[in-house]
Amino acid sequence: VTDPLAPPPPEPLDPAARARLRARVLTDVDTVPPTSRGRWAVPVAAAAAVAVVATMAAVVGLSSPGDRTQEAPLGGAVPSTASASPATDPATTPSASTTSLPVLPDEGGVATSEPGTLLPGSGASAPEDCAGELRFVLRGAEPVVELAGEASTATFVVKGDRWAQCTVGPEAVTVAGDREVTATYARDDATPWQVSSDISDFRRSSMTLLFVAGGPLPEGVTAITYRFPGGAVEEAVTATDDQGRTWWRMEHVATDGVLADPGRNQLELDPIEVTIVSGGGTDTVLLDWGTDTCAQLNHGC
């Protein structure tokens, strides 16, 4: 067994590679605007290099008022009550990384529930990036649970009877929600399922779109599935906080196809199809591009 603390000795960065990287960095610096701290009025330009994250807000109760009782987790898996630790990774990059990601996504694929990170019910603070953004939404809200995806991490925060979702992605921090935990919606109401979308170009080679949705799991719901134009399907994952409230989250990363085509007019795409399975049956809600895909509260689309 390899000694895990003994990586191979470092090899110098090839001078040619170093020169190439330096030129690349400086070219990017000349073309990429720095990120502003205050994003509230920042329209997210469609241009490359500006980052994006999509967050969506979802809320509660389909057929009956949502409450704080424990819900059946999606996919039948039992949400983890993993170790409690305030998420405080560096606020250095917009990368998701500002939050701790102690639990990696389930290897079983997108169609399974995966454990989240249970956060202390009181006295905890949101990740620094989120704290900055939440000053304008739910100031003083406390994180209750964290769910990590492939490219971003969502921290759900609660203040009184209201909740919000803060998503730290590769480039941007997105806040959505600011709704009542116990709010209820008509079965055909798209509000709880709306997504916000951002564009990321952090790898330079291609544009990446990130869609994130989430919220308190409506009572009785056992599965939430998103089908995107192009055929990609994502199933929501869940985690339960220390008060027994179950939260769901969906993340979709598009790196190719119609969604990641810079020349594509999103308004001409087919709607996103959301399928919600509950004890009362199966509902399908269509999300229209523009109106239902820009749910974030802290920056434009």
Next chain:
Amino acid sequence: MSPPEDTVTERSEAELATALRSGEREAVAVLFDRHAERIYHHCFRLTADRSDAEDATASTFLEVWRHHHRVHVHDGSALPWLYGVATNVCRNLTRSRRRHLRAVARIGEPVAEPDHADAAVDRLDSEHRMREVLAAVDRLPQRERDVVALVAWSGLTYEEAAAALDVPVGTVRSRLSRARQRLARSAATGPTDEGTTP
């Protein structure tokens, strides 16, 4: 890690941080010249792939520019903060590839391209060895892997790692301690079916 040894004409890292915060592009170039090598090594240890490490290194300094207002100087050096940025960049880069790496590790020796150059052989060997190391720590929680990479692999002090990860020093100590315990238990029980080499 001590602050870079500046000559009279070189600016301190605190001065560079100030310049960076004010939007001076040249500060990024200076930081790159000073620290790209170490950031590259860190990224290689996190990705086990030289090409990815190069991409991540470039992305790290681009992130530095994009978020220049957040630059931190710890004990006279911006390097811990850079390590934190790089850790985040590499985490995003590697997350989607983790399954592939596991699969490669299970398969065993990678098939080398026909190339008799010593450098190419060394490169493949180094990447393969690093994949084995990553596979060994793959079952650690991400936060513990980060600490192992920073402290055990890159040689940061606890204080520097704490600055890089923006966590208390005690958290770094406890995470490293837990990581060592997990790894010791794993070594005692032998390799498992996932995340280890055959």
